[in-house]
Amino acid sequence: MDRKMIPIQTLRRLPVYLHYLKSIRQNCPNISATAVADAFGLNDVQVRKDLGAASGSGRPKTGYNTEELIEQLEECLGCRSVTKTVLVGAGNLGKALLSYDGFSDYGLDVIAAFDTDSTLTGTLISGKPVLPMEDLEVVCTEKKIHLGIITVPVAAAQSVCDQLISFGIRAIWNFAPTILKVPKGVLVENENLASSLAVLSQHLQAGRAPEAIEQ
């Protein structure tokens, strides 16, 4: 409980800054908020506020010590602790996520995948075991899992969500393109690829930027 609560919109930008800082750490022992803002073409008041939320103020003239700032951002983003998670639904998207190696940078450890398909269960995908749904409860409770990833088809998503919550899950990363009903205190983060596609498609059809009608 020693992490500060950081506003959601700030939190979403921090991984971008962190990536950048890691790329320049060799050459820049110090960095100012203005330099970070310039690198991304962002407003420097915004960047100063974002970095301040994670780290406190930079020093006048020298700015932030780059290594210290990286450390503080990693702390804020939970990169320095390991969050164990389970993934339900080992279809194409599930397989993709299991094989994606970027999550470990953010402290995410997918310990197992679950599926109803008996041709998949018992196999390994990118070194992770695929287990039958019947094992979900015992794994979640014994390993004290609090984060679940849902990559099942829409028709199964709510039922999987309900099961996960009954087994102690408090945060859900939902890739099924539907709205999940959850009790208060459970957080759902939706990753809806179809929504992004809809926005891109309208832009191309209209031949102009839709920001003009952003609500």
Add this chain to the structure above:
Amino acid sequence: MDRKMIPIQTLRRLPVYLHYLKSIRQNCPNISATAVADAFGLNDVQVRKDLGAASGSGRPKTGYNTEELIEQLEECLGCRSVTKTVLVGAGNLGKALLSYDGFSDYGLDVIAAFDTDSTLTGTLISGKPVLPMEDLEVVCTEKKIHLGIITVPVAAAQSVCDQLISFGIRAIWNFAPTILKVPKGVLVENENLASSLAVLSQHLQAGRAPEAIEQ
């Protein structure tokens, strides 16, 4: 140019309604905005407005004809036309997207992937050819591609983005966790998995829902 411009936030919700309507089309010839709202636990004023933007008003008492509404949503979302696209970066995430079969529902056709890795070029991933970067220009211009998907590492993302734009791309779906600089008129839709993870991680660490401090 016969598609209406729909506000972005509405557009993001339409694929969810569409999925639901398809699931109930056999049993429900008519459906009201209220029934859709109830199915997702959403506010019915919101849903009425969203459906109205895509389709016009439902009829009093009977609501919408389900098949007509599906057709109109598909029209709005560009599902009924094919958008050809190229993907740059055939690493884990790129492979995952190439093998994901949900995109064709939304009219997306990835015609080829591009990579600098000569052990990948010349191969097929899920039936799609992986081509060397040198071929990017000729494919984009000859096939009149306007949408590009970026799944390269951060360090290469801006350079790939610049190339795509110079070859005629007007909309970019960016999976690299960085902010791309683009000229006016080009739309970037960012899919930053690390940002979602940061939000979920904070929720778990804090033991309470971060909505309380949503800005």
